Amino acid sequence: MAESFLMNTGARIPSVGLGTWQIEHGAVSDAIYAAVKVGYRHIDSAVAYRNQKEVGLALKKLFEDGVVKRDDLFITSKLWPGNHAPEDVLEDIVTSLEDLQLDYLDLYLIHGPIRIKKGTMFIPENLIPTDIPATWGAMEKLYYSGKARAIGVSNFSCKKLEDLLAVAHVPPAVNQVECHPVWQQEKLRKLCHSTGVHLSAYSPLGSPGSPGYSGPSILSNPIVISIAEESQKTPAQVALRWGLQMGQSVLPKSANETRIKENFDIFDWSIPDDLMAKFSLINQVRLLKIEFAINPQSGYNTLEDLWDGEVDTGNKRTEPEDHSDFLRCFS
Numbered sequence: 001m002a003e004s005f006l007m008n009t010g011a012r013i014p015s016v017g018l019g020t021w022q023i024e025h026g027a028v029s030d031a032i033y034a035a036v037k038v039g040y041r042h043i044d045s046a047v048a049y050r051n052q053k054e055v056g057l058a059l060k061k062l063f064e065d066g067v068v069k070r071d072d073l074f075i076t077s078k079l080w081p082g083n084h085a086p087e088d089v090l091e092d093i094v095t096s097l098e099d100l101q102l103d104y105l106d107l108y109l110i111h112g113p114i115r116i117k118k119g120t121m122f123i124p125e126n127l128i129p130t131d132i133p134a135t136w137g138a139m140e141k142l143y144y145s146g147k148a149r150a151i152g153v154s155n156f157s158c159k160k161l162e163d164l165l166a167v168a169h170v171p172p173a174v175n176q177v178e179c180h181p182v183w184q185q186e187k188l189r190k191l192c193h194s195t196g197v198h199l200s201a202y203s204p205l206g207s208p209g210s211p212g213y214s215g216p217s218i219l220s221n222p223i224v225i226s227i228a229e230e231s232q233k234t235p236a237q238v239a240l241r242w243g244l245q246m247g248q249s250v251l252p253k254s255a256n257e258t259r260i261k262e263n264f265d266i267f268d269w270s271i272p273d274d275l276m277a278k279f280s281l282i283n284q285v286r287l288l289k290i291e292f293a294i295n296p297q298s299g300y301n302t303l304e305d306l307w308d309g310e311v312d313t314g315n316k317r318t319e320p321e322d323h324s325d326f327l328r329c330f331s
């Protein structure tokens with residue numbers, strides 16, 4: 001299995017990246033340093049994760065210590081939802097570059113089809129409708145300037161991706177979405193393959209315990225466990241290896257050195273076809289529905305609007321919705 005995938009820019013994206021959402025301050029630098037020493041070459045970050053300065057410190061130390069050179073790393077960041085206005089996009093990447101202490105990003109993504117008023121907190125009262133074609137025009141300028149060597153999107157449904165492809169001069173290189181054995185994104189993967197957009201998987205382990213996520217566990221799914229037992233691997237390794245064999249890059253997050261190593265030990269073995277076929281038996285549930293975005297101000301009146309039907313609305317929460325923990329992560 002290749003350790004990287006080709007993007008439509010001609011550059012390659014490493015097939016395993018370290019996710020950094022929710023790695024606590026004080027731990028993210030150590031996690032990145034450990035990951036790069038193990039062999040990770042892709043770090044996935046975002047302004048919204050509120051730890052980019054620490055990511056930057058870790059990168060600086062890695063370069064100073066001679067562990068790795070800048071050009072050997074692939075660094076992703078994402079546009080803050082309050083900076084969608086075309087005139088704010090350049091300033092947004094400049095802030096990220098300053099925090100990360102870098103001259104360019106390998107990949108810069110619109111974080112989602114969700115927008116808030118400039119300079120406000122990430123709470124439902126501040127939502128406003130997106131204007132993706134306008135924002136994308138500014139993203140294209142960053143690509144032409146070289147500040148972002150590839151541009152893409154995150155959390156885009158098939159319809160939103162198709163709408164963007166219809167107006168883009170520079171097609172998105174990547175759509176980074178929730179993807180794992182319990183939410184396999186079959187329809188989106190087919191669209192991405194046919195249009196040359198690389199699908200990158202966030203929450204490849206289902207982000208157990210993360211705010212905003214609800215639904216069945218991946219790591220204790222009986223089919224995943226049985227494949228892990230037959231392969232003599234852990235359930236996490238099986239979930240990640242499934243992703244690679246489906247042709248997507250995976251972005252597992254861990255702050256624990258043992259698990260960081262475990263999550264990278266997925267290259268010199270494979271899941272045979274008969275076991276790969278068993279993943280199709282797993283019941284499909286989107287774990288991160290982003291319900292707080294359903295609000296008259298955002299223009300999304302239902303989850304169907306936000307995800308263009310790609311959501312298991314039959315699997316609604318039974319407890320009252322409380323988004324405060326999720327939103328607190330970004331403010």
Ligand code: A2P
Binds near residue numbers: 203234236252259
């Ligand atoms: P920790 O940081 O303590 O390792 P995802 O990548 O889907 O967002 O999931 C991240 C969550 O999964 C974190 O809580 C992380 O905890 C945990 N995790 C990461 N790697 C493993 C692993 N190999 N086995 C079990 N849990 C893991």
